[in-house]
Amino acid sequence: MSVTRDAVLTALNGITDPVTNGPLPASGAVKALTVDDGAVRFVLEIAPSRAADYAPVQAEAERLVGALDGVTKVSVVMTAHSTPAAPPDLKPQRAAPAGPQPIPGIARIIAVASGKGGVGKSTVAANLACALSAAGRRVGLLDADVYGPSQPRMLGVSGRPASPDGKTILPLRNFGVTMMSIGLMTNEDQAVVWRGPMLMGALQQMMNQVQWGTLDVLIVDLPPGTGDVQMTLAQKARVDGAIIVSTPQDVALLDARKGIDMFQQLHVPIIGMIENMSTHICSNCGHEEHVFGHGGVAREAEKLGVPLLAEIPLHLSIRMAADGGAPIVVTDPDSAQAAGFRSVARHLIDADLA
Numbered sequence: 001m002s003v004t005r006d007a008v009l010t011a012l013n014g015i016t017d018p019v020t021n022g023p024l025p026a027s028g029a030v031k032a033l034t035v036d037d038g039a040v041r042f043v044l045e046i047a048p049s050r051a052a053d054y055a056p057v058q059a060e061a062e063r064l065v066g067a068l069d070g071v072t073k074v075s076v077v078m079t080a081h082s083t084p085a086a087p088p089d090l091k092p093q094r095a096a097p098a099g100p101q102p103i104p105g106i107a108r109i110i111a112v113a114s115g116k117g118g119v120g121k122s123t124v125a126a127n128l129a130c131a132l133s134a135a136g137r138r139v140g141l142l143d144a145d146v147y148g149p150s151q152p153r154m155l156g157v158s159g160r161p162a163s164p165d166g167k168t169i170l171p172l173r174n175f176g177v178t179m180m181s182i183g184l185m186t187n188e189d190q191a192v193v194w195r196g197p198m199l200m201g202a203l204q205q206m207m208n209q210v211q212w213g214t215l216d217v218l219i220v221d222l223p224p225g226t227g228d229v230q231m232t233l234a235q236k237a238r239v240d241g242a243i244i245v246s247t248p249q250d251v252a253l254l255d256a257r258k259g260i261d262m263f264q265q266l267h268v269p270i271i272g273m274i275e276n277m278s279t280h281i282c283s284n285c286g287h288e289e290h291v292f293g294h295g296g297v298a299r300e301a302e303k304l305g306v307p308l309l310a311e312i313p314l315h316l317s318i319r320m321a322a323d324g325g326a327p328i329v330v331t332d333p334d335s336a337q338a339a340g341f342r343s344v345a346r347h348l349i350d351a352d353l354a
């Protein structure tokens, strides 16, 4: 006697569907059941994401049906749900947004970059952020220097950022500047080797999950050089301009040139260059000395057709302030050493860049 379709369905009723928790045939997963002279075939139509849950179901179905009298062969095939096609949308469509996007709440983004490490990029970023804040702008500072985050130290903030809801990150704040450092996303004292995708995820989190609030400008302190962070930032967010910090030496300038080329390729406008450590002013006698030469950045800027925004002297008070947790524009705003930073801040505001 050959087996009937009803006998097969009755056997399958003994199996629980892992999604509905009811009998398998009632869930609608059993499709195209054919019983042909002892050969039973059917399809289990399931969501691809649940394939692992249905593997035991498939095995059990084959076992139960195979044990029925008169069954010579069982074949159960799993296939993916065919989701019904959505009806055509006849409304006129706006082109899907492509390329870098503005970040909600953040009016402008300015990148502070350098071709070479140690030229004072973070010092410039911290002083600019504080000077802009003192001038009444709502300022954020994103420390994206994955090799050596220094903004927590420069702005004198410590502790880990909190995430009360597990979704958004509360930034830190000092001197009116809202700050978040990518370095605070990692375990302290643990060297991190950032791989491309990890870095992209972390940067994206910095831009979209940190509660920046409403900002007139977000200053991004980039790692030195021309790497993944620069690329990712320019690809993911609309960067309104870049400031390149360099010392006057030829080697630093050469690197700065590479940085400028990169931003031009990424279609990020160059706001200008800053010469840092341009002259040394002795903190005892006020004597001025051109330790690294002088005017190199000015010549380079002219050659490249970009403005020279400021020449910042090499001065002990700048280092003491930066490394002591309060930038010079905060500790001594009226000093000659702070003047350069404050004039760049003024320039940015006047040019509607901050």
Ligand SMILES: Nc1ncnc2c1ncn2[C@@H]1O[C@H](COP(=O)(O)OP(=O)(O)OP(=O)(O)O)[C@@H](O)[C@H]1O
Binding pocket: 114, 116, 117, 118, 119, 120, 121, 122, 123, 124, 145, 148, 150, 223, 224, 276, 277, 312, 313, 314, 315, 316, 318, 319, 320, 322, 323
């Ligand atoms: N104009 C200056 N006068 C005196 N010291 C300075 C000046 N600018 C920066 N420094 C000091 O130089 C050191 C390096 O500066 P900073 O960390 O800003 O450089 P950076 O380019 O951001 O370096 P990195 O690439 O390592 O992040 C710091 O100790 C800082 O205080």
